[in-house]
Amino acid sequence: MTLSSNPAPLSIPVQDDMAAGxxxxxxxxxxxxxxxxxxxxxxxxxxxxxxTIRRGEIFALLGPNGAGKTTLISVICGxxxxxxxxxxxxxxxxxxxxxxxxxxxxxxxxxxxNEAFTTVWDTVSFSRGxxxxxxxxxxxxxxxxxxxxxxxxxxxxxxxxxxMKRRVLIAKALSHNPQVLFLDEPTAGVDVELRREMWxxxxxxxxxxxxxxxxxxxxxxxxxxxxxxxxxxxxxxVLVEDKATLMQQxxxxxxxxxxxxxxxxxxxxxxxxxxxxxxxxxxxxYTYDVAHQQEGSGIAGLLADLxxxxxxxxxxxxxxxxxxxxxxxxVRESA
Amino acid sequence: xxxxxVKTIYLAEMARSLRTVLQSIVSPVVxxxxxxxxxxxxxxxRISEVDGVSYGAFIVPGLIMLMLxxxxxxxxxxxxxxxxxxxxxxxxxxxxxSYFEIVIGYVGAAATKSVILGLIVLATARLFVPFSIQxxxxxxxxxxxxxxxxxxxxxxxxxxxxxxxxxxxxxxxIVTPLTFLGGTFYSIDMxxxxxxxxxxxxxxxxxxxxxxxxxxxxxxxxxxxxLAIIVLFLAAALMVVNWIFRTGYRLKP
Numbered sequence: 001m002t003l004s005s006n007p008a009p010l011s012i013p014v015q016d017d018m019a020a021g022x023x024x025x026x027x028x029x030x031x032x033x034x035x036x037x038x039x040x041x042x043x044x045x046x047x048x049x050x051x052t053i054r055r056g057e058i059f060a061l062l063g064p065n066g067a068g069k070t071t072l073i074s075v076i077c078g079x080x081x082x083x084x085x086x087x088x089x090x091x092x093x094x095x096x097x098x099x100x101x102x103x104x105x106x107x108x109x110x111x112x113x114n115e116a117f118t119t120v121w122d123t124v125s126f127s128r129g130x131x132x133x134x135x136x137x138x139x140x141x142x143x144x145x146x147x148x149x150x151x152x153x154x155x156x157x158x159x160x161x162x163x164m165k166r167r168v169l170i171a172k173a174l175s176h177n178p179q180v181l182f183l184d185e186p187t188a189g190v191d192v193e194l195r196r197e198m199w200x201x202x203x204x205x206x207x208x209x210x211x212x213x214x215x216x217x218x219x220x221x222x223x224x225x226x227x228x229x230x231x232x233x234x235x236x237x238v239l240v241e242d243k244a245t246l247m248q249q250x251x252x253x254x255x256x257x258x259x260x261x262x263x264x265x266x267x268x269x270x271x272x273x274x275x276x277x278x279x280x281x282x283x284x285x286y287t288y289d290v291a292h293q294q295e296g297s298g299i300a301g302l303l304a305d306l307x308x309x310x311x312x313x314x315x316x317x318x319x320x321x322x323x324x325x326x327x328x329x330x331v332r333e334s335a
Numbered sequence: 336x337x338x339x340x341v342k343t344i345y346l347a348e349m350a351r352s353l354r355t356v357l358q359s360i361v362s363p364v365v366x367x368x369x370x371x372x373x374x375x376x377x378x379x380x381r382i383s384e385v386d387g388v389s390y391g392a393f394i395v396p397g398l399i400m401l402m403l404x405x406x407x408x409x410x411x412x413x414x415x416x417x418x419x420x421x422x423x424x425x426x427x428x429x430x431x432x433s434y435f436e437i438v439i440g441y442v443g444a445a446a447t448k449s450v451i452l453g454l455i456v457l458a459t460a461r462l463f464v465p466f467s468i469q470x471x472x473x474x475x476x477x478x479x480x481x482x483x484x485x486x487x488x489x490x491x492x493x494x495x496x497x498x499x500x501x502x503x504x505x506x507x508x509i510v511t512p513l514t515f516l517g518g519t520f521y522s523i524d525m526x527x528x529x530x531x532x533x534x535x536x537x538x539x540x541x542x543x544x545x546x547x548x549x550x551x552x553x554x555x556x557x558x559x560x561x562l563a564i565i566v567l568f569l570a571a572a573l574m575v576v577n578w579i580f581r582t583g584y585r586l587k588p
Contacts, residue, residue, distance in 0.1 A: 039588055077429045081587050099337070102431040113422030117354070129343030130430045172426065 027091040028052045029180050029211040030076060035085030037071055037235075045071040047235040049085070053180070053213060058206050060226035060243075061215040062327060068235040069215035070110060073182050077107045090179060103131060106178030110185040110215075112165045116158040120149055123157060124171045131176035143171045147201065163194045170201065181205060183214040187221060199225055219327050231330050238330060254319045255286040255299060260312040269309045273302050284311075340432040344440025345447075348414050352448050359410070360452060367402045367456045370394070371463040374520065379464075385522050388551050391464035396547040397519030399460070403453050403478065404485050404514055404539070408506050411445035411489030416502055419494070419585075428587065434580035438490065445486035446479070453478050466550065473558075474549035480565050481542055485510075487572035494585050513539040523555045538564055 030053035037046040045068045053059050061069050074080035076087050078094055078101075087094040089101035115123060124140055144150045147167040152160060157168060166186070173181060183202070187195040202225060206212055216222055222229050223243070230240040239246075262281035278285045288298055306313060352359045375391030382390040418424040427437060460466070468474055488505075496502040517539030523531050534540055535556070544554035545561025554561065579586070 079425055079428050079587065081583055099431040102429060105429065107425065107429050109422070109425050111422050113425065115418070115421060115423055122350075126343060126347050127426060130340050130426060130432070132337045132339045132431055134339065 027055075028088075029055045029057075029090060030213070031088040031091075032072075032076065033086045033088075035072070035075060035087065036083045037068075037075060037080065038083045045235050046075070046082075049232075049235075049237050051230065051237060051240065053211060054228075056206065056209050056211055057227040058202065058212045058214070058225055060222035060229045061213065061232055062217070062219065062222050062229055063215075063232035064217060067232045069232055070184055071235075072232065073107070073184055073213070073215060077105055077182060078102055103176070104179040106173030106176065106181045108166075108169045108173045108181070108183045108186060110188065112162060112169070117156055119154050119156055120144065120160070120168055120171075121153040123168065124175050127172040128175035133176045139177070140175060143174050146204070147171050163190060166190065166194075166198075174205075178210070180211040180213065183212065185215055185217075187216070187218065195221075231327065233330070253288055255288070255302075256317055256319070257284040257286065257306070257313050258315040259283060260314045263311070267309050267311070270302075270305055273298065273305070275302075337432050337436055340430060341436045341440045341443075344427070344437065345444045348441060348444030349447065351414070352410070352444075359448070360455070363402050363406055363452055364455050364459060367398055368459050368463070370398050371460055375460075375464050385525075386551065386553055388466070389464070392466035392551075393522075393547075394520055395457075395460045395464060395466055396550050397514075397517070397543045399453050399456050399478075400481065400517075400539070400543045400546050401511075401514040401519055402456055403449050403481055404510050404542075405506055406452055407445055407449040407482050407485035408489035408492065408510055410448055411442055411486040412493035412496065412502055412506075413489075414441050414445055415490055415493035416496055424586070434576075438487075438576055442483065442486045442490050445489060446482040449482040449486065450478055453482070468550050469552045470549045474546065477542070477546045477549055477561075477565070480569065481546075484565060484569045484572055487569070487576060491572065491575050491579065494579055497585075513537055514543075518543045518555055538568060541565070 030051070032049055032051040035046055035049040035051075036044070038044045049068075049072060051072075061072065063069050071080060075082045076089070076094065078098060087101075090104050092100040092104075094101040118126070121140070121144070124144065125135070125137075128136065128140065141150065144153055147170060149164065149167055149171060152164060157165065160168065170183075170186075186202070187198050190198065199221075202212055202214070214221075214225070226243050228240065229243050229246055231238050256278070258279075259282055263277060263284070264281060266275050266277060266284070274287055276285050276287075277283070286299070286302055303313075371391070371394075374394055379390035379394070384390070385393040415424075418427060492502065492505050496504075516534065517537050518534070523534050523540065526534060541556055541561045541564035544556045545558055545565070548554035548558045548561065578584070
């Protein structure tokens with residue numbers, strides 16, 4: 001199934017009872033303050049995490065396995081007790097005002113967990129009731145249609161494929177009109193097509209004003225989806241930044257010069273430039289930082305110096321580093 | 336109180352019992368009826384009266400108690416163990432409900448089912464043996480208190496168990512033996528003095544005795560002792576459940 005064949009990919013009226021919440025945009029959707037978590041075995045999963053999630057954004061929490069992504073989400077959603085620190089959801093403390101806080105949250109867990117013998121319709125309706133909302137078959141129908149589960153509504157969960165089960169979990173999380181949706185590794189072990197479809201679902205929800213927090217270790221996913229990105233490593237939030245700024249700030253460019261004749265070493269005349277040899281001397285790689293270089297990229301000077309030393313350039317190309325490079329750099333630096 | 340949420344859990348649990356009606360309703364009724372046929376009609380006809388009632392009638396309250404205890408424990412323990420086992424417990428724990436409301440939903444459904452089963456078995460027993468109930472309200476009170484208490488015990492077991500083996504362990508190795516040795520099939524007067532004393536340490540004796548008192552106006556121990564024990568049990572179970580939720584034991588790391 002492709003997206004184009006899906007006429008109305010998303011029209012979930014998730015916002016119909018938003019009026020009850022804090023609609024003033026000054027209150028952040030999620031406010032995490034000096035949050036720490038040490039498990040009973042002494043493992044420190046979160047260290048003094050400070051995080052503010054803005055209303056209506058898609059926030060990607062990026063980090064390697066075991067970095068603390070799921071623990072952070074679990075503490076916010078009330079599944080794991082924090083050791084210290086506080087969490088506010090739409091201004092409500094998740095300990096002292098847990099009813100108001102949790103009501104606003106929809107959680108899609110990483111593991112495909114569900115009661116195998118119930119039907120899709122029953123399990124999604126159950127979730128709505130569990131969150132204290134009165135029955136609303138129209139809303140459930142909309143959610144199921146939007147997630148292309150409508151035809152499967154009477155199937156038992158054990159009859160569904162993995163991708164379908166994941167969508168059932170999303171439907172359950174959306175059943176009670178949450179204002180903020182947590183997606184823990186939404187596309188782990190999901191094929192490319194379904195992943196695209198999932199992204200479309202997420203965008204559709206964001207367009208309706210739902211704040212979305214997703215964890216992922218696919219950089220591609222964060223790059224494709226997120227408005228802001230947080231990088232977590234060993235329980236520490238090492239960076240939170242707008243995706244665009246992040247890519248600009250840390251985005252280094254690489255100019256590769258393919259040489260007509262191989263070099264054994266970089267000539268002394270070129271030592272003023274940030275150069276390295278590649279491809280066994282057949283190429284020179286020049287790295288430069290677009291944002292931080294005050295007097296331009298320095299390419300003109302390099303080319304002039306090359307000309308002067310008589311090195312002939314056969315071809316050249318530039319490459320902007322992707323979020324993946326940035327991420328690998330960050331994780332390496334803080335290792 | 337978040338009534339909508341409590342109702343949702345309660346109804347989902349009741350629906351689970353109905354979905355498995357053969358296993359959860361028909362089978363306990365059939366197996367208890369077999370006891371009536373074998374012990375009440377076949378063997379019972381060769382045994383003289385016990386405490387002034389026919390043997391068949393004598394064992395009715397004890398057998399209902401036996402079924403009530405095992406069913407309450409197994410329904411409630413499985414009800415909370417299964418979401419833990421499948422992982423879907425995350426939804427319950429992240430819902431805007433208090434622990435107390437979670438307990439009302441699960442334990443309420445398990446206890447309701449046990450009380451209904453108890454009444455069905457009671458009606459079935461009437462087909463095999465003639466008996467009357469002197470204090471129907473006391474009988475109902477015992478039925479409900481016992482069902483709630485042992486559903487709470489089942490809930491605790493369902494949280495404590497980390498596998499199916501442990502889930503079966505307590506019902507098989509503790510609840511059933513205690514019930515068999517709890518005066519279901521005999522009056523404790525029939526035991527030698529030493530074993531009479533030992534038997535009085537078995538809490539189930541007090542439950543069976545109190546329940547039998549509501550039928551025939553006499554029991555092994557006084558009705559007040561029976562009531563005191565069941566209330567004590569209930570309080571203890573509530574304290575443990577309260578501790579579980581306060582500490583997050585096996586639920587929240």
